[in-house]
Amino acid sequence: MEKWDVVVVGAGPGGSYAAKTAAELGLKTVFFERGRRPGDKNSSGCGLGQRWWRDFPEIMEALQGLPSVRKVEMVVINLVDENNRLRYRCGTTGSDLCANRWPHGMDGISIYRRDLDPFLADLAVKAGAELRTSTLVSDVIMENGQVKGVRTEKGEPVYAQVVIAADGAMSTMARKSGIRNRWGGGCTLVPQLDFSADPDKMDDVIGNAEWVWFGALYGAYQVNFRDGFHIGAGQWLREDWDEKPTDMVKKVLQFPAFQAMCRAIDAKPREYQAHLLPWLKKPPKTYTGGMMLVGDAAGFPCPLEAEGIWHALTSGKIAAETAAWAISRGDTSERALSEYERRWKASPLGKEHEFGPEFVDLWNSTIFDPKLMARQIQLLLEFSMLHPFSVVFDWGDAHMDCFNQHLEHLLDLAPQFADFGRTYLAPLARGIWPKNVKRILLSVKPRIPVLGKLPDNTFLRLVAKLSKSLAPYLDPAVNQEAPLPREVFERSRKG
Ligand SMILES: Cc1cc2nc3c(=O)[nH]c(=O)nc-3n(C[C@H](O)[C@H](O)[C@H](O)COP(=O)(O)OP(=O)(O)OC[C@H]3O[C@@H](n4cnc5c(N)ncnc54)[C@H](O)[C@@H]3O)c2cc1C
Structure with a gap:
């Protein structure tokens, strides 16, 4: 035996x-x-x-x-509008923190x-x-x-x-x-198409980067290797699932900007695969x-x-x-x-x-729902106009007027942003380190009439009393760096 x-x-x-x-x-x-x-x-x-x-x-x-x-030194983000037009391309960047974080x-x-x-x-x-x-x-x-x-x-x-x-x-x-x-609905199916490509042309056109494509579709990613790349677009296996897996990937193939990239690096489709990937609120x-x-x-x-x-x-x-x-x-x-x-x-x-439920809810309302994503992508594009360079290169009017027109337009959209922020982003706030919350509060303190003159600890105690949701962050017993555990936060919100 x-x-x-x-x-x-x-x-x-x-x-x-x-x-x-x-x-x-x-x-x-x-x-x-x-x-x-x-x-x-x-x-x-x-x-x-x-x-x-x-x-x-x-x-x-x-x-x-x-x-x-x-x-991989950065991620290139491509935003494509409902008519498949590439409207915004930006990259994650490296700050001093990134340079010093690890060797x-x-x-x-x-x-x-x-x-x-x-x-x-x-x-x-x-x-x-x-x-x-x-x-x-x-x-x-x-x-x-x-x-x-x-x-x-x-x-x-x-x-x-x-x-x-x-x-x-x-x-x-x-x-x-x-x-x-x-899995009970918590598993995704990820169709994936792999391409061969010319490695030298990839160096020139793609560089050391991963790419993602956001549009009125399931969020799609492009992982770039030495001599090829693959694109994938996933979706949770839900009861209302009516999309053919290959159709999800095909949407990316229709973007003129994607096709141009393929031409530039001599890309040729090599292999189609579909795999399961658990994507859960909680294991x-x-x-x-x-x-x-x-x-x-x-x-x-x-x-x-x-x-x-x-x-x-x-x-x-x-x-x-x-x-x-x-x-x-x-x-x-x-x-x-x-x-x-x-x-x-x-x-x-x-x-x-620890943040599984919040992250999954966020995706449920965006990249995993093409209908909602059609709206969210428009909001993202509007938001991208606040990028300093977008405003500098708007030559439609005097520059300060251009800035004000964009600001006014965004203020018109504010209720929609606020709704999204309240529902999906605010719950993530409990992940902010207590020491960072204290730093933010103490940096605005000098600008608040009357309160600005209070000693720091008295000021923080007062804020904790006034705001129930900030109280757990300002508790001196709370670990300075770790995000607050869900139970502590929810207990304090219930009072
Ligand atoms: C399309 C796609 C893209 C992804 N991209 C990334 C990425 O960029 N970065 C990242 O970190 N993660 C990525 N992931 C997730 C990552 O692939 C998985 O999380 C990871 O592979 C999990 O490793 P594992 O060893 O648990 O399982 P697996 O990698 O699935 O390995 C399981 C192994 O067990 C073998 N096996 C299965 N059943 C049996 C059996 N009964 N007897 C004997 N052998 C068996 C299989 O052949 C396989 O080799 C991606 C996943 C998918 C589907």
Whole structure:
């Protein structure tokens, strides 16, 4: 009978990193992949952001040398109106903070999964884990309500003290073990079209950037690699879903600005794919006796922009460490493995999900609803006229008159902006660090007649008394940097 300390199902980023960590901790580890090679079955490629330099610096350094890598120094945002005309193009920029935050500032990378996944799986093998490819795991072995191992498609039983399920959004392991059934509307389908392109022309035209396209459509992104790029446009799988996945991507293909970009870099369509991606307000339960879920299987992708690979590695690491801890105590029961949930919630991964409901509501009312987006894009375009350069290059009148005309126009639209702000942006305010709220208040204090002369602490106490919603920020006991936990904030609002 085959018996391991840890069996990992799936050799995507989450599974490989869990296997690597478990092997490094001295656990006898095997990991299974249904594809012939890790990365064969996954979406074509991905962008990896700045926090990789903080959390996985050696990996990030080593990835730079792989063939498909393109550096990412900025995001180019394209706003397209209802008639498909490109009306506004701008880029995220780098401040001094960005330059000094990590040794590599705001730099990230884009990389094809055919490079990334085998690289990560190799790290696990080098650490001592055994990789078995072309092996579909089809069931769990349950004894007395606890997972004791897995069964392959050929019926072979493989026993383990702990199973780590890293088998992606469709997770067979989550369903067979009874942790979870369907996602219940929280999963997106992302159709994606990959293009080949001339790498030198991409350097000239695209540069080191990701692109996004916002219009009267599902928000679409363009991830740029060394010698190609893909575009994708997703949507939650809802009951009222009536769009063909390919039609969502086709809308981007119709933009003249997109077509011009394709001509300039000799782009040719290469591969069409459609994948599921969990995009949830809150991850559901992530463990049971003998088993933990990581990465997409657990519903961990970021609720703001669905980045999921950092989340897969981070949860894979925490799961493997929890497995080592539980095995060393001789207790892998459901109760013992609840430690996993405690640990991920206390980590940066848990912090990421603190604002899940607000982020998902925001997208529900914008990029995931093409009808609403037709209106929101117009508001965004109006707002973009406040950009200093837009006003400087309006030569329709004397410059100060132009400015006033734009201001007047925006003031006319203010009720619509206010409505959107009140509903979707104001709830995010509780994420502002208390120390920043105090700094804002103290910077306006000198300008308030009478109150301006009060000592700072008296002034802050008075403001806290006058405004119930500011009270939790101004409580001296509140941690200075962490956003306020939802419960504290809601308790204080209810009084
Ligand atoms: C279109 C698209 C674009 C994305 N872009 C980005 C991005 O730019 N940046 C980013 O950070 N994230 C991105 N994501 C999210 C990211 O791809 C996922 O969050 C990440 O891949 C999750 O890793 P994972 O290891 O949990 O699961 P997966 O990557 O899905 O890996 C699961 C692995 O398990 C294997 N497997 C599944 N079932 C079985 C089984 N029963 N037996 C054996 N093997 C099995 C699969 O073949 C696969 O290799 C994107 C997702 C999609 C769909």
